[in-house]
Amino acid sequence: MNIDVIMRDGCRVAVMLLKWACLLVGLSACVGSACAVFLWLLDQAAGTRVSHPWLLYGLPAAGIAIGLLYHWFGRTAEGGNNLIVDQIHEPGGGVPLRMAPLVLVGTVVSHLFGASVGREGTAVQMGGSIASAIGRLCRLRDVHEIRILLMSGIAAGFAAVFGTPVAGAVFGMEVLRVGRIEYGALVPVILAATVADWVCHAWGIEHVPYTLGFHGYAGRDGRFFHADIILLAKVMVAGVAFGLASLLFAESVHRVAALLRRACPMPWLRPGIGGVLTIALVWICGSRDYLGLGIIAPEDGGASILDFFGPGHYPLAWAWKLVFTVAVLAAGFKGGEVTPLFFIGAGLGNTLSGILHAPVDLLAAVGFVAVFAGAANTPLACTLMGVELFGAADIVYFATGCFVAYVCSGHSGIYLAQRIAVPKRYTARSMAGVTLRQVRAGYQPDIPGPSMDGKTSS
Structure with a gap:
């Protein structure tokens, strides 16, 4: 191979790596900072609710206010986590930037008045929303690049809100398809998750420590084995x-x-x-x-x-x-x-x-x-x-x-946009390629359905 061709290919790779490093570090810094603000606000909301028990009786009004906020300004943002997963599968209109402030305000208000909700959805939606906005700002057109950026946004949000960067990285790849992991994004998601977790921690956010005292039973020789x-x-x-x-x-x-x-x-x-x-x-x-x-x-x-x-x-x-x-x-x-x-x-x-x-x-x-x-x-x-x-x-x-x-748990789940890659039962193999939403809508496993490559399976 000509030395000039080798040099040009090397330069292209170097430029690509530099571009993605900048994209992912910028994305992770934004998501980690947003999660830090979010977690701080949650602590303030929870403390205020405990100090003022009467706030519970404002929950119906708070719920209606959140409903109106999404009714007037939400539009596609109402899709939440499922919208992000749908956009990763089939990039189209993107994830609106307004999803981030809407879900942050809605979640903090929900916690302030006592709703029994979590925080992962907010972090994931903020991560996906910020990732999509950065993609539009950088004029990314390649479908593969957009998918990787959105997966990195999911991983960053999940990692920062729970303080679990490795789990966050794997979650960003695993949540898309039931039974299969998107390994094509392996390096970007671990980088995004790690940096976002570090940035959130750098803002002074501490996660609740969990203590597990059990570490196995000692055998006759006094040594601990990894499983009884x-x-x-x-x-x-x-x-x-x-x-x-x-x-x-x-x-x-x-x-x-x-x-x-x-x-x-x-x-x-x-x-x-x-x-x-x-x-x-x-x-x-x-x-x-x-x-x-x-x-x-x-x-x-x-x-x-x-x-x-x-x-x-x-x-x-x-x-x-x-x-x-x-x-x-x-x-x-x-x-x-x-x-x-x-x-x-x-x-x-x-x-x-x-x-x-x-x-x-x-x-x-x-x-x-x-x-x-x-x-x-x-x-x-x-x-x-x-x-x-x-x-x-x-x-x-x-x-x-x-x-x-x-x-x-069967072919069900909290994220209906997930697609079944490998069915949990061999007898349901014709479900490969359909979403959990389609399964809930009455898709019959004994009827030929689409496979992962778009062809009909029998």
Whole structure:
């Protein structure tokens, strides 16, 4: 090969790498900073709500205000996480920049008045919105480049809001398709996730530390092995329960949302209904433990994610949190599902530990990540999240719980724009290529459907 050709190719590669380094560092700095502001505002909102309990009674009005905000200014931004996934699959109109401020304001207001929502949806939407805006600013036209930038935005938002850069990177690649990871974006997403997490931390944001005391059983020789066969079997049984909880949560949100759409045609009014339901639920259960994120209980002895790792037992806490969260998410409140799923999983693990006679902190930790794995169809990202949050000593249990929950959650999930790459059952192989939205709309697995290359499968 001519030396001039080699030099030109080398220069092109160098320019491309420099361009992407600048794009990704700029994107990550913006997303990390936005997440830092968001997390600080969430802390202020939560503290204000706890100090002023009467704010709960303003939740219906706050919900209507959020509904009107999206009704007047939202337009395509109403699509949320699913819009970003759709744009990665088939780039078109892009993700509007207004999605970032809309979802940030909507989520902070939701938490201020006590809605049981999370924060991952906000971080992911801000990441996708900023990524799309940077793509337009830099006049990216190549579909592959746009997809990589959006995946990097998802990874950056997820990593910064939870402090888990490796899980965030894998999540950005795994969340697109059920059963397959988009390895083409491997280097960009890990760079974006790491830088965004670092920037968020540099702003002084600290994430809640989780302590897992269980690190295995010592054998006869006094050494610890990475898995006990009996305990592993118990984790597998718990994984089935975690997967069914994931399925129950996802289907409840979708079905209740459909019911509310039929009952109330005005979308801006539906969050008000969710606010009224939340107040009624507080009266019925007699507790405010299920408002907001639920990481720390508002009062001593209450149910919270941190409390589930301790000696106390909370048999129905996970079910109450599920009901509270379904009521507001189905009604249209903004925030996300992940932190409530952490609560549901850790609470269910706490309950199952007594039934299965297993270490309570271990099952709480496995449930923490496994219910999310089943609901989001991201078992690898959630396994790595378990390692980043709780340490690597129990990785076999994390992986087992996440993988079993993923299989048992069926072809459902919280992100309906996900496409099925590898069906969870061999008998459902004709589903390859369809979205979870199509599955819920009545797609029949025994009818020939499109494959990943667009051809008809039989």
